[in-house]
Amino acid sequence: MFEYAYSWSPSSDLSLDDFLQKYKPTMVIDDGQKPWIWVRRLEHEPLDTEVPGDENSSGPTIERAQKLLKDYSEKITNIQKDNSIPVRANKKKGLRSKKEVREEVMVEVANEFKRISEESKLTCGKWLFFLPAEHIDEAFARLSRELVTGALSKTPAFCAKVATTPSDVGLNHRYLICLYLPDLYDKASVTEVLRVACWSTGIRPNSAKTDLYTLIGLDSKHPSGIKSTTLTKAYWDEANAKPSAGESKSTAASDKAQKKTAKRQRKEDDEDGVFEDVKEAVFDEGSDEQEELGTMTSLIAAKNLPFIAPKKAKARPENDSATEGESDDLPLAKPATSAPKGPLKPVADADSSSDDEIKKPKKIRRF
Template structure:
């Protein structure tokens, strides 16, 4: 799948897509097609779940125009970044006396300018779609993906602008440390309130580790963390939307409920009932180690059964005591007989003398 259609929702006979009109329930779909079990042979790189129709409003012609205009800007910025690196007249460190900017400062100005120009192009052609990015190990991906997909269709994420989600399947040459990427799509990632609302749910109701919000335009252009332009690959970082303390507080609340056996998936953070004591269904993190179960009383036993058991126990204890007394008495008699046997030869010897 090329970068140009990596974010396109497959159509036709691609069976790894679930929509509300699918013939199978979502739970059955998620059980049948697990990302850890579906091997990507080049034809099935993603598993998709859609909440409804595609809400993106651009046309194929718009996408071509976006690619052409933004590619020119990206090439221009990349060349300028390379020139800055090799320009000896630009100091490595800034100079307050002369007002000279450092190489880093000059680079960052160019990168900010490029991001602003990209946003202008996106708004011009309504190419505003993008996604929250998350990563998970193969060991946990099935549980995390099921949690997200269920939340999107029947849980708190259903009340957000998110309309679609996908998860990467397992490559044939996956190493033990392989990470699966999960994308949660929005029609307009420049809508800060919309992506922040979803962020709170992803943290509070799922405990996910989030990696930022990426525009589909950036995916189209191939901008990632290693791109030579140095342009950040996400338009929103976590800290751009919420401060670290608030992020940590939401995650702590999730794990506290997880440890207490409560469910936070059924409701959004704003609507959650503090008295809700339903058991946790699924989570993004590993549960605590199971505690040793205490022996439970037989719920089918009657009071008479308990009395009979107690009586039998008392009888058994009494029999044990009687046996112990009898054994002790036999040992005592045996010792006495032994002493008498030893005394008899002495008496006979005395008579002979």
């Protein structure tokens, strides 16, 4: 690999702190030559950094996966055109809907991609984090330090990168951080990295993606509709599980009590500043590597760690929930009807009078 100035490894001349101070994602403009800033814990390259034609290139495997994607894309297209498959399922006739048949094919192709990856040992992938400009510099610096010398250094995670600033950056642009691990199909290691990343850095990913998907051009805008990222509820359930086996007995006994007090406890935690609500949204990716530069999932504050974002955030995700999408610290922007901040003042009206006027007896003039 050629010498790339925006990449750090343990053998670099600069210290990690100096490197992070010198190259901040908001300060480096991508002119087509520097799309990423890299921090490597190990001298190991992710799959999606391969250059076509290299001796160790995975070209044959990529070609095989591309052909598989093409074949299944055609199969999905044929399902849409097949008039014998109804739009709505008919249980009486035993007919499945187009959606059900299509989803079955998508599960099948995902399993095929997994098989190809495991057979060829090309299982590298990454967790994807999306953050706004006001948080990206600090978030990437924190993640990098944890990766090199902190809690993440004890996990399989080996590399991180962050997108630099596009030359035509928009007002609400979101930056992408990728945290790499060697086997995205190893549920135990993926869950470990997820748990440690959330609790040690205070930021949370919104999805995971294999490098194979990136190399074959499978993204959220692919015409086949095949899912290009992976993040199931099972991962979060395991990541949120108690890490210590010794705590399992007491945890099982207190589960019922915790459910009863969950809402009250969350409120108390928020008041103490220990946790902050998770603001989530679902975002698309773009094409090729830059497809992942969608909008942010959001920040999660880790227990006993300071939260990156100030209390008054400038932007909020698309969530109308009163507990996740709104903040008591922020006034509503131009509400259609808003409650007055101060006490109501009487409005002069011919048919109305104040309470004082009603209760106050009329003066009787004495002659």
